[in-house]
Amino acid sequence: DAEITQSPRHKITETGRQVTLACHQTWNHNNMFWYRQDLGHGLRLIHYSYGVQDTNKGEVSDGYSVSRSNTEDLPLTLESAASSQTSVYFCASSGADTQYFGPGTRLTVL
Amino acid sequence: AQRVTQPEKLLSVFKGAPVELKCNYSYSGSPELFWYVQYSRQRLQLLLRHISRESIKGFTADLNKGETSFHLKKPFAQEEDSAMYYCALIQRATNKLIFGTGTLLAVQP
Numbered sequence: 001d002a003e004i005t006q007s008p009r010h011k012i013t014e015t016g017r018q019v020t021l022a023c024h025q026t027w028n029h030n031n032m033f034w035y036r037q038d039l040g041h042g043l044r045l046i047h048y049s050y051g052v053q054d055t056n057k058g059e060v061s062d063g064y065s066v067s068r069s070n071t072e073d074l075p076l077t078l079e080s081a082a083s084s085q086t087s088v089y090f091c092a093s094s095g096a097d098t099q100y101f102g103p104g105t106r107l108t109v110l
Numbered sequence: 111a112q113r114v115t116q117p118e119k120l121l122s123v124f125k126g127a128p129v130e131l132k133c134n135y136s137y138s139g140s141p142e143l144f145w146y147v148q149y150s151r152q153r154l155q156l157l158l159r160h161i162s163r164e165s166i167k168g169f170t171a172d173l174n175k176g177e178t179s180f181h182l183k184k185p186f187a188q189e190e191d192s193a194m195y196y197c198a199l200i201q202r203a204t205n206k207l208i209f210g211t212g213t214l215l216a217v218q219p
Contacts, residue, residue: 003143015134031205040119042196042211050205058206089156094205098144 006102014110016062019078020028021105023091031054032074034058036068036087043090046070049074079107112137114199120141123187124218131182131213133171133197141199143180144207148194154184157182157195166192187217 012031013019022106025032035043048074055066064083065077078085086109092094092099121148136142142145145157160173160180162165171182196202197210 033206042116043207043209045206048206052181091209092154097206098156098159098200099207100156103153 002089003099004102005106006089006105008105009103010106012110013081014106015059015081017081019107021076021078021089022043023074023076023090023102024072025091025093025100025102026072027093027100028071028097029093029095029100030071031099032068032072032092033092033094033099034064034076035090036060036085037090038087040064044087046076047074061091081107083109085109111173112199112201112208114197114208114210116195116197116213117155118213120216122216122218125189126186128217129182129191129217130187131183131195131197131215132138133180133182133210133214135178135180135197135199137178138202139202141150141173141175143168143171143173144198144200145180145182145196146196148212150193187215189217189219191215192217201204 007022033048034046044060049055049068089105091102115134143160146154147157148154169184194212197211198207
């Protein structure tokens with residue numbers, strides 16, 4: 001069955017370190033998205049991609065970057081982790097209908 | 111501005127009571143709306159979409175364009191319905207979802 005996976009599921013890091021969160025989907029979807037989930041804010045879009053070599057900024061993109069070298073993967077990089085980036089991160093992909101979400105990565109920045 | 115509003119952060123009901131989770135939207139154009147559910151520490155799952163006019167797990171939602179609402183309803187709540195519920199609107203031109211802030215439904219025994 002097609003699916004979308006994220007790794008790691010939990011990560012603790014220190015302020016200033018670079019962190020990369022992986023997202024892999026086997027739906028063969030062109031569209032992929034990264035969100036962060038915080039209490040009181042719901043889900044906010046960080047970055048998204050419509051296909052290989054395409055990346056776009058979402059509403060909360062500062063301090064994050066993505067790259068899309070193939071259809072299946074959209075890794076999210078925190079260039080220099082900050083405590084404000086402690087959150088749960090969800091990756092999603094979509095075809096023609098709606099978005100399907102990964103299991104999430106819980107990131108703690110100390 | 112395109113926006114989804116869920117006015118209640120928490121809705122607590124007793125088992126067997128009716129449930130209504132409110133969702134209002136602001137969108138220029140023909141809206142497509144969804145309800146997602148997130149059980150404790152799990153991924154978001156699509157619950158239902160307005161274009162399907164379906165009932166999933168006893169939940170229904172009707173799009174009311176006059177009131178710009180898409181409230182989620184269930185006549186008799188079950189304890190297993192306890193979860194976070196998100197209303198979302200899709201921008202078809204970009205395939206981006208705009209989420210509300212979510213409502214935590216707690217069904218008491």
